[in-house]
Structures are given as C-alpha cells and as structure tokens.
Amino acid sequence: MYTLFFRLFFSRMDPEDAHHLAFRWIRRAARVPVLRTFAAAVLAPRHEELRTEALGLRMHGPFGLAAGFDKNAVGIDGLAMLGFDHVEIGTVTGEPQPGNPRRRLFRLVTDRALINRMGFNNEGSRAVAARLASREPVFRTVVGVNIGKTKAVPEEEAVADYVKSAERLAPHADYLVVNVSSPNTPGLRNLQATEALRPLLSAVREAADRAVPARRVPLLVKIAPDLADEDVDAVADLAVDLGLDGIIATNTTIAREGLGLRSAARLTRETGGLSGAPLKERSLEVLRRLYARVGDRITLVGVGGVESAEDAWQRILAGATLVQGYSAFVYQGPFWARSVHRGLAARLRQSPYATLADAVGADVRKTA
Numbered sequence: 091m092y093t094l095f096f097r098l099f100f101s102r103m104d105p106e107d108a109h110h111l112a113f114r115w116i117r118r119a120a121r122v123p124v125l126r127t128f129a130a131a132v133l134a135p136r137h138e139e140l141r142t143e144a145l146g147l148r149m150h151g152p153f154g155l156a157a158g159f160d161k162n163a164v165g166i167d168g169l170a171m172l173g174f175d176h177v178e179i180g181t182v183t184g185e186p187q188p189g190n191p192r193r194r195l196f197r198l199v200t201d202r203a204l205i206n207r208m209g210f211n212n213e214g215s216r217a218v219a220a221r222l223a224s225r226e227p228v229f230r231t232v233v234g235v236n237i238g239k240t241k242a243v244p245e246e247e248a249v250a251d252y253v254k255s256a257e258r259l260a261p262h263a264d265y266l267v268v269n270v271s272s273p274n275t276p277g278l279r280n281l282q283a284t285e286a287l288r289p290l291l292s293a294v295r296e297a298a299d300r301a302v303p304a305r306r307v308p309l310l311v312k313i314a315p316d317l318a319d320e321d322v323d324a325v326a327d328l329a330v331d332l333g334l335d336g337i338i339a340t341n342t343t344i345a346r347e348g349l350g351l352r353s354a355a356r357l358t359r360e361t362g363g364l365s366g367a368p369l370k371e372r373s374l375e376v377l378r379r380l381y382a383r384v385g386d387r388i389t390l391v392g393v394g395g396v397e398s399a400e401d402a403w404q405r406i407l408a409g410a411t412l413v414q415g416y417s418a419f420v421y422q423g424p425f426w427a428r429s430v431h432r433g434l435a436a437r438l439r440q441s442p443y444a445t446l447a448d449a450v451g452a453d454v455r456k457t458a
C-alpha cells in the first residue's frame with residue numbers, strides 16, 4: 091500500500107518537500123486524540139520480551155528513529171505514535187543555521203538509499219531547548235538529543251560550541267549524543283581523532299553534569315563508518331577510558347561502494363553522506379569490531395542500512411543493545427517500526443536466548 095503511494099506520489103516530489111509534507115501529516119495525526127490512541131495501539135511495541143533496559147533507561151523495545159529526521163524536536167509524539175520507542179532529535183548546533191543550499195537530499199530508489207548534504211539545518215540550541223522545556227509529552231518515549239558544531243564556529247572553538255549546546259539541552263535529554271561524524275560540516279570529522287575527541291567529550295560530560303546535577307545524563311558519541319579499523323579501536327578505548335555510556339555506529343558514509351548500476355550516475359556523484367542499504371555491511375562490521383573491543387562495558391547502538399527485523403536482529407547479535415534507522419522509513423512508511431519490533435519478538439522467541447539482553451553480542455562472543 092505505502093510502496094504504491096510512495097511510487098505514485100512521494101517519488102515525484104522533491105525529497106525534502108516530501109519529507110516536510112509527510113512529517114506535517116504525522117504531526118497532525120498525533121494532535122487528534124482518537125487517531126493517535128488508535129495508531130499507537132496498533133504500532134507501538136507491546137511485546138513483553140522486547141522490554142529493554144539501556145543507558146539506565148527502561149524502554150518498550152530496542153528500535154528507535156535515528157537523528158536527522160526531527161532536527162528541531164517538533165514531532166516527537168507523532169514519531170512515538172508510529173512505534174519508534176526512542177527518538178533521537180537533532181543534530182542541534184550551538185547557534186541556529188540554515189544548512190547548505192537546496193537541493194541537498196537525493197533518493198537513490200533502486201539502491202534503497204539516500205544521499206544528503208543537509209549541513210545541520212536547525213533552529214539552534216536555545217530554541218530547541220525552549221521547545222523541549224515546554225513540551226507536554228503524550229507518549230512516554232525516550233528522547234535522545236544529538237549535538238554538533240555550528241558551521242561558522244572555527245574548529246579551535248568547537249568545544250565551547252558543544253558545551254553551550256550541552257548546557258542548554260542536557261536538562262531535557264534522556265541521553266546526549268556528541269556527533270563528530272557528519273560529512274557535511276567541514277572539519278567536523280577531524281574531531282574523531284582521539285587527541286581532539288578526549289577534551290571534547292570530557293568538556294561535554296562536565297557541562298552536562300553542571301547543567302543537571304541531580305541526574306547523570308548518559309553521554310554517547312556517534313562515529314563515521316569511514317574511520318579506519320585502528321581508529322574505531324582507538325575511539326572504543328577512549329570511550330572506555332572516559333567512562334562514556336555509549337557509542338552509536340554509524341553515521342552516513344562518503345564512500346560510494348555498493349551502489350547498483352541503475353542509480354543515475356549523476357546522483358551518485360552528488361556530494362554528501364550516503365545512507366540506507368549500501369551502508370549495511372560496513373556499519374555492521376564497525377559494530378562487531380566495537381563489541382569485540384568493549385564487550386558489555388559500553389552500550390552500543392547499531393545504525394546504518396537497517397531495513398528489516400532481520401537486519402535489526404543481526405545488529406543485536408553483533409553487539410547492539412539499541413538499533414536505529416532512518417532511510418528505510420522513507421521507503422517503507424508508517425508500519426515500518428512495528429514490523430521491525432514484531433519480527434524481532436518472533437526471532438527472539440525462536441532463538442536459544444531467554445532475553446534480548448542475552449542475545450546482545452552473542453555472534454561475536456561465539457567467534458571470539
């Protein structure tokens with residue numbers, strides 16, 4: 091049904107316009123009490139066996155929406171209504187910024203992929219913090235807040251920019267993510283080098299503790315799939331050393347491998363981050379590597395090319411406690427999160443594992 095609708099309607103629109111329209115519909119539906127109660131009853135995860143504890147938070151299921159869909163925290167309840175058990179908002183930057191000029195989002199339909207160079211278009215940390223502060227949640231959902239660097243801020247002043255965002259946003263975040271992996275802000279990914287990452291993460295940790303003395307807000311870092319394996323190991327070791335709560339693997343890639351011949355060459359040449367199916371293999375590989383290195387000491391979040399319950403299950407077996415997705419939502423529509431959670435529950439029931447927690451990393455432990 092949705093696939094047909096996508097083909098006939100959304101696929102003929104500019105991808106960014108289609109995003110805004112679809113998101114407006116989701117938000118409208120969530121404002122109608124009967125509709126949202128019905129939708130949530132059908133779509134939200136209700137499987138006892140999927141109850142998950144991660145980052146010190148209780149969740150109904152492990153699957154959530156990755157950062158970038160709701161950059162300004164305007165539609166959290168609508169997304170929760172569709173069955174995403176956690177919603178990561180952002181990336182929010184210290185100051186508001188328009189992002190890159192349009193067109194900046196491209197669909198590679200036959201590859202089930204997207205290329206984006208949005209460039210952190212967002213209303214900035216002050217406005218988003220005010221919105222979160224005045225929010226009256228309808229659904230109890232975990233809200234992650236993903237922060238990044240304002241483009242106009244030079245690299246030497248990046249720490250202060252992240253600290254500003256952390257101070258403003260940590261009070262409203264169930265968890266906080268330092269994004270150093272978007273390919274669309276010049277120089278941002280240099281912050282993944284441990285010499286730069288250590289002081290950045292330490293400063294953000296201190297800022298969150300200052301802003302929220304009564305609660306330890308879990309802090310995670312989100313990394314790129316393009317890191318060399320040794321650099322993945324270095325970030326893992328640093329995370330353990332700093333007592334970080336989690337690592338999100340991965341963001342989009344600047345590589346263009348795994349694209350079919352049918353994607354118009356014109357599109358594959360667009361600069362930006364590639365997401366969706368072609369990212370699957372490398373994201374999974376990075377996740378496995380991280381789990382082999384950190385085991386259960388740090389919570390891992392698997393993202394990148396997750397399209398189905400089977401993909402989500404593979405991430406869990408590879409070490410992910412939580413799983414996220416974005417691109418497949420565009421192609422599969424409003425029943426996607428439900429089908430992932432349902433399929434996960436079925437897989438867990440058929441597996442030798444008593445709980446989801448037992449399954450986390452099982453494949454990696456087997457081969458170790």
Ligand SMILES: Cc1cc2nc3c(=O)[nH]c(=O)nc-3n(C[C@H](O)[C@H](O)[C@H](O)COP(=O)(O)O)c2cc1C
Pocket residue numbers: 156157158159161180181195204206208210236269272312340341342365366367369393394395396414415416417418
């Ligand atoms: C249009 C678009 C915008 C995105 N914006 C952000 C962002 O602002 N911050 C971020 O950390 N990741 C962002 N991402 C990356 C996603 O959160 C995710 O890591 C990536 O798309 C891989 O997952 P997927 O293959 O399921 O899409 C964005 C992705 C897309 C497609």
